[in-house]
Structures are given as C-alpha cells and as structure tokens.
Amino acid sequence: MNFTVINGDISVKKVAITYLSSGSTFFVGDIERVALSSAFDTPPEETIIGVTVPFIEE
Amino acid sequence: MQKRVTSVQHIKMTEIGTTAVLEIGDSEVITPMSNAIAVQRERAIFIMNEFGFHDFSIFSIPIIQPAVEEHIEMTTFHQQTQIQVEEVEIFSATFSSVVHLGSSGLLHADSRIKHIRHFLRDKPAE
Numbered sequence: 001m002n003f004t005v006i007n008g009d010i011s012v013k014k015v016a017i018t019y020l021s022s023g024s025t026f027f028v029g030d031i032e033r034v035a036l037s038s039a040f041d042t043p044p045e046e047t048i049i050g051v052t053v054p055f056i057e058e
Numbered sequence: 059m060q061k062r063v064t065s066v067q068h069i070k071m072t073e074i075g076t077t078a079v080l081e082i083g084d085s086e087v088i089t090p091m092s093n094a095i096a097v098q099r100e101r102a103i104f105i106m107n108e109f110g111f112h113d114f115s116i117f118s119i120p121i122i123q124p125a126v127e128e129h130i131e132m133t134t135f136h137q138q139t140q141i142q143v144e145e146v147e148i149f150s151a152t153f154s155s156v157v158h159l160g161s162s163g164l165l166h167a168d169s170r171i172k173h174i175r176h177f178l179r180d181k182p183a184e
Contacts, residue, residue: 003132007062011142020078020148020155023092023169028143029084029161030061030134036165037121041114042173049177 059134061161066143069159075152084160092154092169093117099176109174117170 020026023038061084074080079090095109111117151157154169 001128001130003130005132005134007134007136007138009138012144014145015143015147017146017148018150020151020157021153022094022171023090023154023167025088025090025156025158025165025167026148026151027156027158027162027165028066028141028146029064029158030059030141031162031165032059033163034165035123036167037123038169038171039116039119039121040169040171040173041116042171043175047175047177049179 059132060136062136062138063140064143064160065140066146066159068144069146069148071148071151071157073150073152075150077153078151078155078157080151080157082159085158085162087164087166088156088158088162089164089166089168090154090156091167092171094153094170095172095174097174097176100178114172116172121168 015026017026071080081088093111095111095114097104097109146159148157154167156167
C-alpha cells in the first residue's frame with residue numbers, strides 16, 4: 001500500500017496542560033512510529049473487605 | 059522521513075517530578091514505562107513493602123501489539139520546515155511522562171496501574 005501525507009502549515013498559539021502522569025507523552029514534532037500499551041485494574045474488581053490490615057513480617 | 063524543526067518560543071513548567079523527562083531536541087527512541095500500586099484504606103494505616111509488583115499478574119502479563127502484516131510505503135511532504143508553537147504551559151509532569159520538543163523515531167510507552175480499596179469491616183458470622 002502506498003500512503004502519502006501532505007502536512008500543511010501548523011502554528012499553535014498556546015498549549016496549557018495541568019498534569020502529565022503515568023507514561024503519558026506530550027510531543028511537539030515529527031515521529032515515525034508510536035506504540036502505546038496500558039493495563040489498569042480498579043475496584044470493584046480489587047476490593048478488600050477485611051477486619052484488620054494485613055500482617056507483614058519484617 | 060524528513061523531520062521538521064520544532065520551534066517553541068516560550069515554555070513554562072512548574073514541576074518535573076519522579077522520573078519525568080523534559081527533552082528539548084531530537085531523539086531516536088523513547089520508551090517510558092510506569093508501574094504503580096495505589097492503595098486507599100479506610101483508616102490511614104500503611105506498612106512499608108506491603109505490596110510487591112510480583113504479587114499481581116497485571117505487572118507481568120505481556121501486552122501484545124497488533125502485527126502489521128501489510129507492507130506500507132509511506133511518503134510525507136512538509137509544506138513548511140517548522141512546527142510553530144508560541145507558548146507551552148505545563149504545571150506538573152510525573153511518573154515516566156515525557157515532554158518532548160523535537161522529533162523522534164519511535165515512541166514505545168507502557169503503563170500498568172493497580173488500584174486497591176481496603177474497607178475495614180467486621181467479619182460476617184459463619
């Protein structure tokens with residue numbers, strides 16, 4: 001497959017970001033290849049209902 | 059691929075935290091990785107080394123990237139040699155995040171996050 005891209009003029013006045021976190025990228029430029037992967041586990045899948053905090057041996 | 063010049067007149071960053079990078083200029087390969095366990099407990103009792111990444115499979119399972127079987131011939135034309143940005147304002151960048159002003163070859167980022175809620179309740183009668 002042949003794939004042609006024509007990039008016109010780009011002029012940005014302002015970019016405002018509050019937080020960048022956990023492997024995120026803010027990129028200004030040209031890049032050939034991007035590969036992103038992410039895994040996220042959050043309640044209710046991982047909820048502990050227990051009497052005390054787990055005992056940890058030193 | 060011909061790469062354009064990134065032109066940023068003004069950048070303001072308040073905080074660059076844990077293992078974050080501000081890269082000004084071109085790079086070849088960027089591979090940020092982030093592993094996190096976040097525990098929220100009903101009472102603020104926290105013990106050092108309570109959880110380990112090896113206890114949870116989410117940190118070790120491989121995430122398979124889709125394989126591109128088809129051969130793609132990509133041609134890029136730039137009408138301008140510059141990417142212009144007047145102002146960038148970022149408050150905080152943390153945990154393997156990258157602020158990159160410039161071009162690059164490959165970005166391969168991987169993030170694994172495990173959230174745990176712990177409620178303290180009486181054991182139900184058996």
